Amino acid sequence: MSRTHSDDSSNVTARVVLVGSPNVGKSVLFNRLTGRYVVVSNYPGTTVEVARGQARIGETVCEVIDTPGMYSLSPITEEERVARALLLREQPDVVIHVVDAKNLNRMLSLTLQLLEAGLPVVLLLNMMDEADRLHLYIDHRALAKRLGIPVIPASLISGRGVEELKNIVSEYLSARQNRDLSSAD
């Protein structure tokens, strides 16, 4: 499926890439953002192909790219290789790292690695509903402060957090645009 950004990509001005380990909800987010449907399941490994779609986030028309699951930037499996190659090739304007809030201690390693790589990361803590049910309390503000990036609690299956995410991404993109403009002066 080598569908590159063709057709009406002329007005696409930003590229948003979704990353994260398998089965954390990247495809749900993709569907929520783009209104397209890719199969979502409670089963790791469902996305092996790269899905692309468009979303309007704030004023910006974004190309949204869903990637196969990856545990780290050092690929072991074919799908991880695909995901990393995508990150390297696509020069994303925003990387949304989707994590399972319940297993934060296993997930943050990739966040650190993405930051290390200098990528513009937004962290989405998905499955907050399940974390709540387990009585896990997650201080997302402290986490945002510690990492220096936006951290958004969400429960994608019911749509919670999607609007906030869009706002943050939109802010991010316009801030960057302003920065680019001022540095061009």
Next chain:
Amino acid sequence: MSANISPLDRIATYPPPIEEAVRAIEDLLSDGYTLSRRAIALLLLQHDEEIEGTVRRREGEERFALIAEHIHRAQAHYREPLGMVILAHRQRQAQAIAQEVVRHPLKTGSGIAEWVGRVCMQPLTGIPILLLVLYYGLYQFVGVFGGGTLVDWLENGLFGTYINPFVTLWVKRLIPFTPVQELFVGEYGIFTLGVTYAVALILPIVGTFFLMFSILEDSGYFPRLAMLIDRLFKKIGLNGRAVIPMVLGFGCDTMATMVTRILETPRERLIATFLLALAIPCSAQLGVIMALLASHPGALLIWALTLISVFLLIGWLTAKVLPGTPATFHIEIPPMRLPILSNVLTKTYARMHWYFREVFPLFILASVVIWLGQITGLFDLALHALTPVVRLMGLPDATASAFLFGFFRRDYGAAGLYHLQENGVLNGQQLLVTAVTLTLFLPCIAQFLMMKKERGLKTALTISAIIFPFAIAVGTVMSLILRLSGVEL
């Protein structure tokens, strides 16, 4: 929200020998990598081959030698590979951050969902649960309800009594030429065979299957099944991760062949591809065979046992033949969840839609091809060629057409078989032999194309060249054993 934190505070740091090497390598790298120079340096320290290649190309051999020197010097400080050291340090810092921001409850929750999840994974309770799932989910719901009640209602009721006679009447009235009439409403006609098979036979069966599959998938049962079968799989050279494509294979082998990408080694991918092509029946096939054999429970049992044996035997043999070590296994075990109805329905619909769009044109094409074959006599020629093979397996000549269909798609062949059974041409023994042979065949042309895409033409051809004679051989041996033992099924 972006606070003024200096970049270095927010990212992982490593012990001095590594940090020194990182700084030195950073200085040797030019600008313009997508990733930061720090990340590139760290990946180089971890011996990432892809990145090594890129850097070598961009910086030249001379500079790369200098970089390699730094890597070597850093490595001298550690006994384990640098990759491990870096990974461990990053992991520790990630965990420390997580500990800062997550407050755990005093006691870990032990809800019903967690208990159910655990029980599914333990062999003592997991295997009976698996059997229950298979009996009620697959046999009762898909086989008896989907393949029996629904098909009966659609095929005999709706199509048999109302639609087909009506269409036949009008086609005959409007088109006076018999050969053209045959194309639409003949024995293998576009309407009487293609459309009827697709809508009245395959649709209800595949629909009920996908519904059940989606419910199980969303509940989180499959990863637990993977854990349960992991031990068994290790014996045949696959790790539990390979259960993922195998389980998906019961939905569609073609998709599953694509999913073998998640396996780590080429060896595993090859074994999995082969087993998918040979011994994993896809949804359509599974459904039709359930429906076919539902009235012969003994035959159904032998069919299942035969396939499991073939799967294990061939898996074990392939693992012996192909050199290599089994890879390690880790799978995320998501929590058990109550599936959300709308998600299940959307997914079932998306899959049915996709399946239907793929098979419907093919069924119609098959009708046209068969019609052309009949007019030119090629169809009869092919049937004649197949007749000795069919006889070898102790089957009536009429089954030759089911096998011929089977070359198109296994489910199409199985559907043809369904017809034969309805007409009482086959006894229990013969049904069983045909069902086993057809299941072992390559599922469909689409899967062959996918194998070619993922594994290369040579491998795809080799796999096919092994599968067809093997399927027929198994059918022949089975038929012999059945006849000699005189078992009534």
